[in-house]
Amino acid sequence: MTAVMPAGVGLARDVVGPAMEAAVSRLSPEVRAVAAYHLGMTDAEGNPSGAGAGKALRPALALLSARAAGAPSERGVTSAVAVELVHNFSLLHDDIMDGDTERRHRPTAWTVFGVGAAILAGDALLALAQDLLLEDSAPQGLWAARCLSVAVQRIIAGQGADLAFEKRDDVGLTECLEMAGDKTAALMACACSIGAIHAGAAPSLAMGLAGFGAHIGQAFQLTDDLLGIWGAPEVTGKPVQSDLRARKKSLPVVAALNSGTTESRELAVLLARPDDLGEEDLAHAAGLIEAAGGRRWAEAEADSQLSSASKCLAEADIPEDVRAEFMAIAEFITARQW
Amino acid sequence: MTAVMPAGVGLARDVVGPAMEAAVSRLSPEVRAVAAYHLGMTDAEGNPSGAGAGKALRPALALLSARAAGAPSERGVTSAVAVELVHNFSLLHDDIMDGDTERRHRPTAWTVFGVGAAILAGDALLALAQDLLLEDSAPQGLWAARCLSVAVQRIIAGQGADLAFEKRDDVGLTECLEMAGDKTAALMACACSIGAIHAGAAPSLAMGLAGFGAHIGQAFQLTDDLLGIWGAPEVTGKPVQSDLRARKKSLPVVAALNSGTTESRELAVLLARPDDLGEEDLAHAAGLIEAAGGRRWAEAEADSQLSSASKCLAEADIPEDVRAEFMAIAEFITARQW
Numbered sequence: 001m002t003a004v005m006p007a008g009v010g011l012a013r014d015v016v017g018p019a020m021e022a023a024v025s026r027l028s029p030e031v032r033a034v035a036a037y038h039l040g041m042t043d044a045e046g047n048p049s050g051a052g053a054g055k056a057l058r059p060a061l062a063l064l065s066a067r068a069a070g071a072p073s074e075r076g077v078t079s080a081v082a083v084e085l086v087h088n089f090s091l092l093h094d095d096i097m098d099g100d101t102e103r104r105h106r107p108t109a110w111t112v113f114g115v116g117a118a119i120l121a122g123d124a125l126l127a128l129a130q131d132l133l134l135e136d137s138a139p140q141g142l143w144a145a146r147c148l149s150v151a152v153q154r155i156i157a158g159q160g161a162d163l164a165f166e167k168r169d170d171v172g173l174t175e176c177l178e179m180a181g182d183k184t185a186a187l188m189a190c191a192c193s194i195g196a197i198h199a200g201a202a203p204s205l206a207m208g209l210a211g212f213g214a215h216i217g218q219a220f221q222l223t224d225d226l227l228g229i230w231g232a233p234e235v236t237g238k239p240v241q242s243d244l245r246a247r248k249k250s251l252p253v254v255a256a257l258n259s260g261t262t263e264s265r266e267l268a269v270l271l272a273r274p275d276d277l278g279e280e281d282l283a284h285a286a287g288l289i290e291a292a293g294g295r296r297w298a299e300a301e302a303d304s305q306l307s308s309a310s311k312c313l314a315e316a317d318i319p320e321d322v323r324a325e326f327m328a329i330a331e332f333i334t335a336r337q338w
Numbered sequence: 339m340t341a342v343m344p345a346g347v348g349l350a351r352d353v354v355g356p357a358m359e360a361a362v363s364r365l366s367p368e369v370r371a372v373a374a375y376h377l378g379m380t381d382a383e384g385n386p387s388g389a390g391a392g393k394a395l396r397p398a399l400a401l402l403s404a405r406a407a408g409a410p411s412e413r414g415v416t417s418a419v420a421v422e423l424v425h426n427f428s429l430l431h432d433d434i435m436d437g438d439t440e441r442r443h444r445p446t447a448w449t450v451f452g453v454g455a456a457i458l459a460g461d462a463l464l465a466l467a468q469d470l471l472l473e474d475s476a477p478q479g480l481w482a483a484r485c486l487s488v489a490v491q492r493i494i495a496g497q498g499a500d501l502a503f504e505k506r507d508d509v510g511l512t513e514c515l516e517m518a519g520d521k522t523a524a525l526m527a528c529a530c531s532i533g534a535i536h537a538g539a540a541p542s543l544a545m546g547l548a549g550f551g552a553h554i555g556q557a558f559q560l561t562d563d564l565l566g567i568w569g570a571p572e573v574t575g576k577p578v579q580s581d582l583r584a585r586k587k588s589l590p591v592v593a594a595l596n597s598g599t600t601e602s603r604e605l606a607v608l609l610a611r612p613d614d615l616g617e618e619d620l621a622h623a624a625g626l627i628e629a630a631g632g633r634r635w636a637e638a639e640a641d642s643q644l645s646s647a648s649k650c651l652a653e654a655d656i657p658e659d660v661r662a663e664f665m666a667i668a669e670f671i672t673a674r675q676w
Contacts, residue, residue, distance in 0.1 A: 027495070028494070028495035028498050028499065028520075029498075030495075030498035030499060030501065030502045031494060031495065031498045089461075093457050093458070093461060096453070096454065096457060097453075097454030097457060097458065098454075115434070115435075115453065116434065116435030116436075116501055117498075117501065119431050119434060119435060119457055119460075120431070120435065120494055120497055120498055120501070122457075122461075123427075123431060123460075123461075123464065123490075123494050124491070124494045124498075126461065126464060126465070127464070127487060127490040127491050127494060128491070130468050130483075130487055131484075131487045131488075131491060134480060134483055134484045134487055135484075137480070141480070142472060142475070142479070142480050145468075145472055145483070146469075146472045146473075149465060149468055149469045149472055150469075152461075152465040153462070153465050153466070153469060156366070156369060156458055156461050156462045156465060157365075157366035157368075157369065159458055160366050160367075160368035160369045160455075160458055160462075161366065161368060163368065163454055163455065163458070164368045182366075
């Protein structure tokens, strides 16, 4: 495995970037300022910024998805923009809900513009995403809009479960995997199939691609959870162990808590403490999670999801170069940087 | 004019209520609890509640809109639910942004469940509204979804302008009317036309109905602004003069500030004070707005919008009973209860 970004991701950023800017320019001035800052297009004063809008993974998957259906990349651009807008809608709102103050090495939008303005900017990106797909009067536009709409509902359900889990001390591994499936994997499944759907692909192909996306989404979430505990802030763009600090019931944590080991009981006591956890406590918690097998389980589960993804793709009738590029992205987003 | 609720509004509540409950039941448990509370279906503990979900004005307009196109009311139910969901999405988020603690004589959702849960519930209602319309695979479902999507964009733009106005002391009357057009009138225009659009009406009829809705929307906002200053809390369901307290640049306030009178200067000084305004200050502010002509202007403008609405309707080729019911609602929502 490698952490070198596949060429398709950089290419997607070049192709989809201008379309993202065009989409955002349709927003009203007050809302646009917040959205453009969040997306890395401008700084807090509204001046053009080279901060960059994240890795454009989902747009890259959406463009590949169009090619999977035999259409040129360009046919996937609207879908790619819509998916990326929904992803950023959820980031804007999640950062408020989670109280996160840093994202992509910059202060989060709500800390700069206020909670109200950040709520509104998120709303605007969600509405804009649907708008773009509905402007296509062909029936495929409607299908793509429905594909996205289903993903949005699942993202919201997953975030709701995630918030509820923070207050519970009896979260099971199955419901936690289901939550990750909603919160993260649903939009990945959408990204991997929406371009094909928009290009008029057969349902069987769309479903195969969605299956691939769902599996890499789970593998990605597991990797992200592992990074959130053992990754360096330079890699994550967030403060060290911010997930643990917030007592997030992430997958390795829940696996550890449900391991029935001595360490799991000690971990439960530590995470239930009412006071803030200091650096030392956090390092100790990470050690307990590892000793309880949470890290090993999450790494194995990520491998297993990646192999299921690969199987889905092997069964899909798509061009070989598209298959290879899909797999390169899957491996890139699950590379172990800890 | 009368403040007696037209029969169509109660009827809409009876017809659309069960469809609203069915729609909300599709949400995931955590999100559903907040949405159901906000909509008056349950109390804070989740028990069934007779609090009621507001006046169902927009659903009533949407049902009439279907009948305007010669379709039975029932054809308008999905549109009615979608519009009501969008209205409540915006209420949930606006209450957070505006810091409002009371709505419909009950604590607002964010004060009961927290900001994060209320953001998420709003997101869910917006996504659900689009979902419902997109489930109709006929092209009319797509047209209705686009009608709603345009309204959502304008609601967001209007709320963005409204928030920005609170920080400015040079808001003009034209931009303030435009803000109200976005924030309130756009969804009324949608409510009055979406049922017809969903029933396959000709564009000319849809546009006439949208024009009617836009005018009654402006008249409604003017009436609401007047109520916000001179209405009793029993009528508004909110604390007395909460809009003035928050220094909202509502239409009567902006008209007064732009009147060039002695009172307008005194009012500007009062509203620019950095400290909280007490009961006496608020009463004095209301007196200054009236003396500067803000109240008179807003009342005249509401009358003028109502008469434009009536003209739009007179030109539309719709059944007489539908026309009469539309006008009864228009007069009901602009009745002067101060």
